[in-house]
Amino acid sequence: MVALNPVLAAVLRNTLGRRRGVTGCLFTFHRAARPEDWASLPDRDFYVDIGFLDRLLAYLARHGWSVVTIEEAIRRSAAGDPSKFVNFSIDDCYRDTFELVVPLFRKHGVPVTLFVTTGIPDGTHVMWQAGLEQTVRERDTVVLDGKIVDVASPARKRAVYNAKARAWEGREPLEYAAFCAANAVDTGAVYANHAMTWEMIEAVVDDPHVEIGSHTVHHPHVASLSEEAAFCELERSRLRLEERLDIEVHHFAFPYGRAGDCGPRDFALAGKAGYRSASTTRKGLLTAGADPLHLPRNTLNGRHQQMHHAELHLTGISGLAARVLNRV
Structure with missing residues (x-):
């Protein structure tokens, strides 16, 4: 522009x-x-x-x-x-x-x-955006839908985050809870960090x-x-x-x-x-x-x-x- x-x-x-x-x-x-x-x-x-x-x-x-x-x-x-x-x-x-x-x-x-x-x-607010982003940002792989997914590069991190954020729309708390369980996400640490x-x-x-x-x-x-x-x-x-x-x-x-x-x-x-x-x-x-x-x-x-x-x-x-x- x-x-x-x-x-x-x-x-x-x-x-x-x-x-x-x-x-x-x-x-x-x-x-x-x-x-x-x-x-x-x-x-x-x-x-x-x-x-x-x-x-x-x-x-x-x-x-x-x-x-x-x-x-x-x-x-x-x-x-x-x-x-x-x-x-x-x-x-x-x-x-x-x-x-x-x-x-x-x-x-x-x-x-x-x-x-x-x-x-x-x-x-009381489910901080799903922060938790998804922190997990993807900190790790080289995450578990999504039962599969191990590569998120090692910045480009992959952005792509995976954006794809899941769109896919979860309208049911974010439930999807995030399942994601946390599959990836052993410490939601207390997410809250403390964000x-x-x-x-x-x-x-x-x-x-x-x-x-x-x-x-x-x-x-x-x-x-x-x-x-x-x-x-x-x-x-x-x-x-x-x-x-x-x-x-x-x-x-x-x-x-x-x-x-x-x-x-x-x-x-x-x-x-x-x-x-x-x-x-x-x-x-x-x-x-x-x-x-x-x-x-x-x-x-x-x-x-x-x-x-x-x-x-x-x-x-x-x-x-x-x-x-x-x-x-x-």
């Missing part, structure tokens, strides 16, 4: 801003990894290289972008504030959020929003660079649930965070977050469950006067780690393309 010329990017931002009352861009991602670990990751799309994130934060500062909380983002949207701003949010919250991400944002002196799946620190614990969250809850939000209890496709079950996921996660951390939680992010994962019923439920905002993963820019209960966010992942990829989000081009291609 050809990089956007900085002048062209600025013109596009200004043009879209005048036409649509654009006020900001919300970024999201799930996990972060050190540059030296990148080659060995089977599930690269789930991560952002922490070195790239460091460069992106410096780039935004040089080009006059403010990094703000979700609370401040919706305030600016409501006020029609024309200044350039971004928000960064992390969904789920794993150990690397505590070890890599929060320290990086603290170094840059800017905030980051943590949308916590409360089943992770509570130890989960962000309550103690870690408590260590950052008073940090002025950290905003805490909710991301359900069990990370379901909310739209697939009954209204009662969906409301329970939204409300219980907020109440759990407030009870454990002694804070008020005002912001929520839908798991998965695309059009099929959350809709008008679910946006209304977020308001009923006590949230001021609810974020999706539908690409686009935050416009003046936008409904805070279905905010757009732009996902950063392992395939898109160049500044021109970020500019495609900052200019709104990626959101426009997604709508044209019906990838929402």
Whole structure:
């Protein structure tokens, strides 16, 4: 992909801003990894290289972008504030959020929003992605469907991980349990290696660079649930965070977050469950006067780690393309 010329990017931002009352861009991602670990990751799309994130934060500062909380983002949207701003949010919250991400944002002196799946620190969420990835990453062979499968090379690790993740869709906990039994996976060690614990969250809850939000209890496709079950996921996660951390939680992010994962019923439920905002993963820019209960966010992942990829989000081009291609 050809990089956007900085002048062209600025013109596009200004043009879209005048036409649509654009006020900001919300970024999201799930996990972060050190540059030296990148080659060995089977599930690269789930991560952002922490070195790239460091460069992106410096780039935004040089080009006059403010990094703000979700609370401040919706305030600016409501006020029609024309200044350039971004928000960064992390969904789920794993150990690397505590070890890599929060320290990086603290170094840059800017905030980051943590949308916590409360089943992770509570130890009730099945961490099948982390367990599958760790096992494939650490071993030269794994047992799949009763057969010994080679996963010695980085390419084989990625291929096998991706194939099993697709094959398990919709029945991940059961498939993962069978995989762990066949491969003698220590699920307690997986949790210790990957989960962000309550103690870690408590260590950052008073940090002025950290905003805490909710991301359900069990990370379901909310739209697939009954209204009662969906409301329970939204409300219980907020109440759990407030009870454990002694804070008020005002912001929520839908798991998965695309059009099929959350809709008008679910946006209304977020308001009923006590949230001021609810974020999706539908690409686009935050416009003046936008409904805070279905905010757009732009996902950063392992395939898109160049500044021109970020500019495609900052200019709104990626959101426009997604709508044209019906990838929402």
